[in-house]
Amino acid sequence: MKTFIAMTLGVFMLTGCGGDEAQTTTIIDTVDDTITTTKVSLGETLFNDPNLSLTRNQSCATCHNPDHAFIDDRDNGINGAVSAGDDGFSLGDRNAPMVTYALFSPNFSNDGEFIGGQFFDGRASDLVEQAKGPFLNPVEMQMPSESAVVDRLLENDDYVTQMKTLYGETIFDDPSDAYDALADAIGTYEASSEFQTFDSKFDRVKAGQATFTAQEAQGEQLFRDMRCATCHDDRGNNPRFTNFRYENIGIPKNEDVLIANGLGTDHIDHGLLDNPNVTNNREDGKFKVSSLRNIAVTGPYMHNGVFQNLKTVIHFYNTRDNGGINPETGNAWEPSEITANRVGGDRVGNLGLSDAQEDAIVAFLKTLTDDRYEALIP
Numbered sequence: 001m002k003t004f005i006a007m008t009l010g011v012f013m014l015t016g017c018g019g020d021e022a023q024t025t026t027i028i029d030t031v032d033d034t035i036t037t038t039k040v041s042l043g044e045t046l047f048n049d050p051n052l053s054l055t056r057n058q059s060c061a062t063c064h065n066p067d068h069a070f071i072d073d074r075d076n077g078i079n080g081a082v083s084a085g086d087d088g089f090s091l092g093d094r095n096a097p098m099v100t101y102a103l104f105s106p107n108f109s110n111d112g113e114f115i116g117g118q119f120f121d122g123r124a125s126d127l128v129e130q131a132k133g134p135f136l137n138p139v140e141m142q143m144p145s146e147s148a149v150v151d152r153l154l155e156n157d158d159y160v161t162q163m164k165t166l167y168g169e170t171i172f173d174d175p176s177d178a179y180d181a182l183a184d185a186i187g188t189y190e191a192s193s194e195f196q197t198f199d200s201k202f203d204r205v206k207a208g209q210a211t212f213t214a215q216e217a218q219g220e221q222l223f224r225d226m227r228c229a230t231c232h233d234d235r236g237n238n239p240r241f242t243n244f245r246y247e248n249i250g251i252p253k254n255e256d257v258l259i260a261n262g263l264g265t266d267h268i269d270h271g272l273l274d275n276p277n278v279t280n281n282r283e284d285g286k287f288k289v290s291s292l293r294n295i296a297v298t299g300p301y302m303h304n305g306v307f308q309n310l311k312t313v314i315h316f317y318n319t320r321d322n323g324g325i326n327p328e329t330g331n332a333w334e335p336s337e338i339t340a341n342r343v344g345g346d347r348v349g350n351l352g353l354s355d356a357q358e359d360a361i362v363a364f365l366k367t368l369t370d371d372r373y374e375a376l377i378p
Contacts, residue, residue: 042189058140078091102190107126121271200368200369205367215359218360220364226351240293246288248285248338252306272285285338293369296310312327
């Protein structure tokens, strides 16, 4: 089987500190390189093509809308918490993650702690492997096999011509090779500068082109004082606001989703422990630390979409362990789905913030929104 990882053509290097150490990441720059420009263009077309799903009515963009920070902004009959599949009624059990800035996640590995990968459990090592998953997922695009997806590609003469040009005349001789090429084109598109613009108000402030309001500045200081940056790293140039690692912060089940998708309220999402490469029970209930870039416009929140509003998320961090009330239900916080390995103490659960201080943190987080999505901020 061939491997097509061609993300080194026509690139510029972006170096910053996003985690435990400095990282150098390759972003596709399509201005000057014809081959890469063509591959990005093909990837974009494939990303938006509903013909690659079983009944031809769902594309990657259906659950990752480019006009809404690449998340699923549909209601799906469940307040947008999870996505509906190609058949219109099958529901997943995890919230569709945003794709912006996903490039910067390192390949899944263990350096004493697990880091990187794609999806909430890191089960795909990189963007290309991630791109292969949704087509064959039985509650997403629902195609029966790689060959069936490739047959849809062969229906389109433009796809055939472009893929032979980019990947060789024999690319369709083996369906596995053609499927790898499909994923490579989408992964290359997701590695393009469209997905990582670094042009938020935060970025403009750091570049001396804008100024925080007093409330935003207070929120930034609280973000650091409360040690939010321990996991949502804000250091260096173009920070990613994640360390790409895994934590269990004690999120409750989303029972509405579990009832709607038929899994039932006894179902437990073990997070990282559901990754076939992970067997140690100390990883039970951990989920990947998400980037906070575009966080203000990518709700519902948490891996299961259990919280609708960003203020609720901050209030949960602040009051999970001290008798706090969920403002969306008017009741006490629901129990954590998995209490083992749960982050607590001075990091999550009892931060002692006032309501005004919570609002200040929310105001700061809104400044992490890409320029083109600022109009979507609630």
